Amino acid sequence: xxxxxxxxxxxxxxxxxxxxxxxxxxxxxxxxxxxxxxxxxxxxxxxxxxxxxxxxxxxxxxxxxxxxxxxxxxxxxxxxxxxxxxxxxxxxxxxxxxxxxxxxxxxxxxxxxxxxxxxxxxxxxxxxxxxxxxxxxxxxxxxxxxxxxxxxxxxxxxxxxxxxxxxxxxxxxxxxx
Numbered sequence: 001x002x003x004x005x006x007x008x009x010x011x012x013x014x015x016x017x018x019x020x021x022x023x024x025x026x027x028x029x030x031x032x033x034x035x036x037x038x039x040x041x042x043x044x045x046x047x048x049x050x051x052x053x054x055x056x057x058x059x060x061x062x063x064x065x066x067x068x069x070x071x072x073x074x075x076x077x078x079x080x081x082x083x084x085x086x087x088x089x090x091x092x093x094x095x096x097x098x099x100x101x102x103x104x105x106x107x108x109x110x111x112x113x114x115x116x117x118x119x120x121x122x123x124x125x126x127x128x129x130x131x132x133x134x135x136x137x138x139x140x141x142x143x144x145x146x147x148x149x150x151x152x153x154x155x156x157x158x159x160x161x162x163x164x165x166x167x168x169x170x171x172x173x174x175x176x177x
Contacts, residue, residue, distance in 0.1 A: 002078070002080075002145065003080040003081070004080070004081050004082075004083055005057075005081070005083070006082070006083065007083065007084040007085070007171065007172045007173050007174070008174075009082060009174055009175070010175040011057070011080070011174075011175075011176065011177070012176075012177045013156060013158050013176050016057060016059050016079050016176075018060075019155070020057065020058055020059050020060060020156050021058045021060075021153050021155050022056070022057055022058070022153070022156050022162055022174065023055060023151070023152060023153045023154075024053075024054070024055055024100050024150070024151045024152065024164040024166075024172075025054050025055065025056050025147040025148060025151070026052070026053070026122050026147065026148050026149075026169070027051065027052040027053070027054035027081060027084075027086075027145055027146075027147055028051055028122065028123075028126055028147075028148055029048070029049045029052070029086055029144070029145050029146075030049065030140045030142055030143065030144045030145075030146065031047055031048055031049030031050070031142055032049075032142055033140065033141055033142060034127075034140040035130065035134055035139035035140075036130045036131035036132070036133065036135075036139070037131050038131070039127040039131055040127055041123040041124045042123070043127065044123040044124075044127040044130065047140075048089050048123070049086075049142070050086035050087055051089055051093070051122075052085060052087065052169065052170060053085075053164055053165070053169050053170045054082060054083050054084060054147060054172055055081070055162065055172055055174050056078060056080075056081055056082075056147055056150065057078075057079045057080045057081075057082065057156075057174065058077040058078060058079060058153070059077055081145060082172055082173075082174045083145070083172065084166075084169075084170045084171055084172035087169060090168055090169075093168065095119070095120075095123070095124075096114065096121070097114075097115075098113065098114040098122075098166060098169070099111070099112070099113045099114075099166075099167040100114060100166050100167070101164065101165045101167075102151070102152060102154075102163070102164045103163050103164070104154065104160050104162055104163075105159075105160060105161055109152075110151065112151055112152070118151060119148075119149045119150075120148075120149055122148040125146075125148040126140070126146055126148060129146060156176045159176065160176045161173065161174075162174045162175070162176070
């Protein structure tokens with residue numbers, strides 16, 4: 001079960017857990033079923049209802065390298081997704097041109113363009129997920145939300161206000177108390 005919070009949400013670090021972290025990630029909402037095994041990035045893009053600026057909030061529940069299968073089964077440390085306002089995929093959207101600026105308490109922490117040296121194409125990631133799910137008889141369904149990979153990761157502490165701008169997509173923010 002995925003916890004999806006609206007942009008501007010606040011959570012206490014005590015609820016998330018010590019040694020937690022935050023990552024800016026694009027949130028893709030699936031608009032129509034995607035069932036592999038041969039889904040292409042173009043098909044994944046066409047099946048997308050919307051994209052949004054997002055953040056993944058991570059809770060370290062299991063030591064990272066102690067039991068990797070258990071870590072995967074436990075949702076890879078995910079505590080929540082924070083989602084900005086969804087928008088239809090702009091016709092000119094190109095993953096390799098997406099600029100993301102992440103700040104904490106109004107201090108820029110990261111300013112990057114998501115080319116192939118930084119992150120995979122977002123729709124390649126969605127297509128890959130659909131294709132891997134098909135090996136288990138599963139598919140991506142309309143309404144499901146998918147995060148497509150992190151641009152960076154930062155530890156969180158009480159008193160932080162996180163903000164990310166995804167150029168041409170929108171903004172997202174999350175507060176830690």
